[in-house]
Amino acid sequence: MPIFMDRHDVSESVSAELLAEIHQEDLKIEHEYGCRGFTYWFDSKRKNAFCLIEAPNKEAITRMHKHAHGDVPNTIIEVESNIVESFLGRITDPEKTRNTPLNIINDSAYRVLMFINITNSQDNLVNITLKTKEIDEAIINLLKAQNGNIVKKDNSSYLVSFKSVTNAISSAVKIELEIKPKLNEFFKTLKVGIASGEPVTNKSQIFEETISLINRMCDIIHGEIVVSYEVKTLYESEQHLPISKHKYIRVLNPAQEKFLIHLMDEVEISWQNPEFNLDTFSENLGYSKSQLYRKIKGLTNKSPNTFIRDYRLNRALKLMNNQHGNISEIAFETGFNSLAYFSKCFKAKYHTLPSKYNQAQKPSIY
Incomplete structure (x- = not known):
């Protein structure tokens, strides 16, 4: 059965003690919905909670929470328990930190x-x-x-x-x-x-x-x-x-982070298009070419054209590492409209021809 993590944004009045009581209400009736709660995290500073639950589907989790206490999740995603443990350090309740009937958890998932x-x-x-x-x-x-x-x-x-x-x-x-x-x-x-x-x-x-x-x-x-x-x-x-x-x-700074996200969202949509160039780049992002040049140069120390070319070459390299097609297929898939130009750019950046690079690939031994 799949495992989910849900998010609850709670009000300022919700305490760790109250959330422990709410969690107990879930546990009392979870079997009625085919659910099994593993644990939860609560951040009293940021006022949010995250529950880790085994369930047949997301709808069962929402119905269970609604029945138990009425506080339905804002968002639910499917997760893997080993990944959750790697990020958060646990997938079960921590040991009690107080001598109380409830296991009061005030452990942030941030x-x-x-x-x-x-x-x-x-x-x-x-x-x-x-x-x-x-x-x-x-x-x-x-x-x-x-x-x-x-x-x-x-x-x-x-x-x-x-x-x-x-x-x-x-x-x-x-x-x-x-x-x-x-x-x-x-x-x-x-x-x-x-x-x-x-x-x-x-x-x-x-x-x-x-x-x-x-x-x-x-x-x-x-x-x-x-x-x-x-x-x-x-x-x-x-x-x-x-x-x-x-x-x-x-x-x-916040403005640079916002621009980075905006920039890369656009790149990841358009980079495979061989017609994608500085003109379309600046138009799609809503900047003049000179503004875009300054912004990209400031973040990457590259001109926009060099930035686009290097991004395509990096993606081509990853495809070659994964043995995803032959060199010609990879060149055109990564936005190069000429195999000769792709080989020239690849050699300039990586100091070898793509054909020689492909031949040299060997599986890692550790």
């Missing part, structure tokens, strides 16, 4: 998420397995020491969840100072993106908005460690120190 991305200078053409494994172990040990939960990782990236914004920032700085100097000439970049958010929004996946933002920060923004404005605010409130004391950190 998390600080980090995305770490590493690329090498020849994009996996060189066999660097031993060096990659060494870096991997160092990053994992560092994250665990800072109480970071690794949600997902592969040979070149890590998605990590933190309860503490201080631990997240500390991890990023340690990675910059302790891990990055160990990268030798095989490696080109190590970038970190950090943002914060809640597990259930109006999107269909858990933490989807926050994950999208940190991925875009790493992929697009020029800087070593890029953090959202909200993370900056949380850090400075927690530490009573300016985040600017860390010279490697770039903070996006």
